Amino acid sequence: MSDPKTVRWGVLGTARIATKVSSAIHSTPGAELLAIGSRSPDRANQWAQQHGASQSYASYQEVLEDDRVDAVYIPLPPSMHHEWTLKAAEHGKHILCEKPLAVSANQAAEMAAACQQHNRQLMDAVMWVHHPRATAMKAALTDGTLGTLKRVTSAFSFHMENWLQRPENQLPGAPQQIATLEEAIPYELRLQRDLGGGALGDLGWYCVRASLWAFDELPERVLATARFFNDVDFNLSGLMWFSNNRVASFDCGYDQVWRKWFEVTGTDGSLVCDDFVNPRDPQKPRYWTHNGALESQEHVTATPIQEQCMVEHFSTAIAQGQINTQWPTIAVNTQRVCSALDESARTERIVELH
Numbered sequence: 505m506s507d508p509k510t511v512r513w514g515v516l517g518t519a520r521i522a523t524k525v526s527s528a529i530h531s532t533p534g535a536e537l538l539a540i541g542s543r544s545p546d547r548a549n550q551w552a553q554q555h556g557a558s559q560s561y562a563s564y565q566e567v568l569e570d571d572r573v574d575a576v577y578i579p580l581p582p583s584m585h586h587e588w589t590l591k592a593a594e595h596g597k598h599i600l601c602e603k604p605l606a607v608s609a610n611q612a613a614e615m616a617a618a619c620q621q622h623n624r625q626l627m628d629a630v631m632w633v634h635h636p637r638a639t640a641m642k643a644a645l646t647d648g649t650l651g652t653l654k655r656v657t658s659a660f661s662f663h664m665e666n667w668l669q670r671p672e673n674q675l676p677g678a679p680q681q682i683a684t685l686e687e688a689i690p691y692e693l694r695l696q697r698d699l700g701g702g703a704l705g706d707l708g709w710y711c712v713r714a715s716l717w718a719f720d721e722l723p724e725r726v727l728a729t730a731r732f733f734n735d736v737d738f739n740l741s742g743l744m745w746f747s748n749n750r751v752a753s754f755d756c757g758y759d760q761v762w763r764k765w766f767e768v769t770g771t772d773g774s775l776v777c778d779d780f781v782n783p784r785d786p787q788k789p790r791y792w793t794h795n796g797a798l799e800s801q802e803h804v805t806a807t808p809i810q811e812q813c814m815v816e817h818f819s820t821a822i823a824q825g826q827i828n829t830q831w832p833t834i835a836v837n838t839q840r841v842c843s844a845l846d847e848s849a850r851t852e853r854i855v856e857l858h
């Protein structure tokens with residue numbers, strides 16, 4: 505790293521989500537957007553101009569070979585996360601990888617091991633945990649006012665067909681506005697199993713993370729049931745059994761309106777956040793606590809943009825040379841649970857986590 509105060513970022517792929525994260529890189533002190541790599545030189549050039557990257561490459565490999573790049577953001581289809589994380593670690597890059605981290609628990613473990621071996625940071629791009637609201641909610645879960653925590657209930661969904669029909673949501677590479685799910689299959693990674701698609705890795709990942717975050721441990725066993733479309737889980741309901749009679753349940757899917765909420769319930773009170781994945785109103789990140797006397801309190805926290813919080817936390821760890829070992833651990837654990845839930849939904853059996 506030539507300037508220890510500035511972390512220079514490269515991005516692998518001109519993904520839709522890279523728009524948001526590149527903007528966060530620009531607005532984070534100590535972070536600089538340097539390079540974009542794409543399978544297409546034209547897309548790389550155009551993206552570099554639109555999003556302010558000084559260098560564009562017609563491959564992902566060239567980003568890794570650029571010695572100026574300290575960290576890469578990987579928003580590729582989930583089936584490619586393992587390959588490009590391993591290559592990036594071998595090239596000495598720190599890695600912010602999109603969720604789901606991988607398509608199997610073994611892949612996720614290998615990714616973490618490769619980063620550890622090369623002394624590089626690995627983090628999955630779950631943004632909400634970096635917002636001060638998450639810190640405030642965690643304090644409320646652990647200060648004893650809710651009593652003994654017993655249950656997490658959560659949901660994350662959106663209606664894909666309605667979403668596709670909005671003109672602003674035209675799919676990348678699609679020749680015209682898509683009208684049906686069948687038409688969307690070739691252009692939407694979420695509908696392709698071989699690219700790592702499906703609601704569990706895309707949306708359920710957040711619900712699983714919220715449950716691990718609230719209980720601070722892995723479940724002992726899980727059960728899931730799903731409705732499949734084109735061999736991806738289009739809608740999935742999951743149940744996770746934890747130690748000491750604690751339970752988490754969730755549903756995720758592409759066939760219901762936008763929902764992104766959780767409730768954590770204890771013996772003496774509960775905490776509810778109706779938009780935990782991302783505050784609906786960035787100027788009013790809020791949650792509620794309710795006690796046994798049916799009294800409620802609304803809590804409003806500070807208002808930074810959560811993707812900036814994520815980029816800042818990541819860049820600061822690298823600039824200070826302090827690898828955070830909890831980030832890869834929680835990402836690998838989330839993958840372990842999601843992979844067990846996927847197995848359960850496909851085999852219609854309870855799956856034990858060993």
Ligand SMILES: NC(=O)c1ccc[n+]([C@@H]2O[C@H](COP(=O)([O-])OP(=O)(O)OC[C@H]3O[C@@H](n4cnc5c(N)ncnc54)[C@H](OP(=O)(O)O)[C@@H]3O)[C@@H](O)[C@H]2O)c1
Nearest residue numbers: 517518519520521542543579580581582602603604629706
């Ligand atoms: N953290 C969040 O809030 C959040 C939000 C949305 C999505 N995500 C995650 O981010 C990742 C990308 O999602 P997205 O919706 O932004 O994806 P997308 O727009 O479909 O972009 C994926 C990119 O991957 C590259 N790619 C390489 N091989 C591909 C292939 N065979 N098919 C399709 N694309 C291929 C393409 O870049 P080039 O053509 O330029 O090479 C493409 O632009 C997923 O893992 C998703 O779960 C995270």
